[in-house]
Amino acid sequence: MRRKAFVGLAATAILAAGLVAGTATTAQAAPTNCKIGATYGLGLSGAAGKCTSGTGAYRVQMKCYDGTRNIWRSGNWATGGNWTRVNCEKWEVGISAHMQTMSA
Numbered sequence: 001m002r003r004k005a006f007v008g009l010a011a012t013a014i015l016a017a018g019l020v021a022g023t024a025t026t027a028q029a030a031p032t033n034c035k036i037g038a039t040y041g042l043g044l045s046g047a048a049g050k051c052t053s054g055t056g057a058y059r060v061q062m063k064c065y066d067g068t069r070n071i072w073r074s075g076n077w078a079t080g081g082n083w084t085r086v087n088c089e090k091w092e093v094g095i096s097a098h099m100q101t102m103s104a
Helices: 002-028
Strands: 032-039 046-053 057-065 070-074 084-087 093-102
Touching: 032 057, 032 093, 046 057, 046 093, 057 084, 070 084
Parallel strands: none
Antiparallel strands: 032 046, 046 084, 057 070, 057 093
16 A cells, blocks of 8 residues: 555656646747837837747737827737737827747
């Protein structure tokens, strides 16, 4: 009986170690070396960016102001060094922009 309990505990420990190692690997897979550029002005606000290292997906997001409230606009999800772009509507002004990343 003790031997079965020990084997069960050892298997649980190995499985738990594998899950922790898997988590660390996933965290390392996030896109890196990301660059973003933005322009601000009524009818001119937009942003573009790309990540050139790592794996996973990324998109640029811009906070736009329509005169009464802030609205987050999101660009397309991109991978592998491809560009992602977003624009505010013509009647909005861009406030800020950032890159959102998602691990593979």
